[in-house]
Amino acid sequence: MxxxxxxxxxxxxxxxxxxxxxxxxxxxxxxxxxxxxxxxxxxxxxxxxxxxxxxxxxSMRDTVGALRRQAQIVGPKDAASLVWNCDLKAGDYVVEVGAGSGALTLVLAQAVGPDGHVVTYDVRPDFLDVARANVSDAGLARRVEFKLGDVRSGIAETNADAFVVDIPDPWEAVGTAAKALAPCGHFASYSPNVEQVNRTVAALRAGTFVELRTVEIIEREIEASESGTHPSFAPLGHTGYLTFARAVLETL
Ligand SMILES: C[S@@+](CC[C@H](N)C(=O)[O-])C[C@H]1O[C@@H](n2cnc3c(N)ncnc32)[C@H](O)[C@@H]1O
The missing domain is CATH 3.10.330.20 (Vcp-like ATPase; Chain A, domain 2)
Structure with a gap:
């Protein structure tokens, strides 16, 4: 509610x-x-x-804009792409790694609806507390489970529809993702640096993942006024790269 x-x-x-x-x-x-x-x-x-x-x-933009922040958050343009590319829908079961401030957790929880479920991991209990408070303030606490744990040590979850990673070494989460995802489940990682993308893609290629794709979402604001409409003069800042893949049981 x-x-x-x-x-x-x-x-x-x-x-x-x-x-x-x-x-x-x-x-x-x-x-x-x-x-x-x-x-x-x-x-x-x-x-x-x-x-x-x-x-x-x-709106979700207002909610995320007002969050208590601990770590760098995933912003609206990247969060929207993650939801679409992971094909998230009502009732889905999602594992998230790197709860941080819970900004992405909120978006995932909204996408899966009241019958869906998000399990989110973080290694830092203090970050989990902030994420939990942010999700609770938004009224989405019943859809989210917060777990303290290092994804590199493996997790208990299986049969997930999506596995979404925002940690400094996402390639370390690929083995855990392969075990946690249902066949044809979606893997996604968000990384600010190309070196992280390279290592993650290499780990996905070495495993049973297909349909690998990396994108950068560039959103350019347009300032519309009676005196003239033009792209904003604010510089286009970099946020992160998004890498997507699907888990399968066998490859061709
Ligand atoms: C950049 S923050 C995530 C921000 C979050 N996506 C948001 O939108 O608010 C990265 C988080 O990953 C956590 N983390 C780093 N390595 C981890 C690991 N191996 N397992 C679980 N969490 C980890 C950190 O403690 C940190 O809170």
């Missing part, structure tokens, strides 16, 4: 994600307000103390 949350959007574009979990809630920078009055203004302007906000339903 999704939690009762809203986003307060200011005219400046600044957003505040507010959890309406009590009758009276404290909105940072605004003060104490009645949750009912905010809830009733969904999609409308809501004013308090001389300030006006638009009350919006939070």
């Amino acid at each position: 999704d939690r009762d949350r809203v986003v307060l959007l200011e005219a400046s574009g600044e957003k505040h994600l507010v959890v309406l979990d009590r009758e009276v809630v404290n909105v940072p920078g605004v003060g104490v307000v009645r949750a009912d009055s905010v809830r009733a203004a969904l999609g409308r302007r809501w004013s308090v103390g001389g300030r006006s906000f638009l009350v919006l339903k939070p």
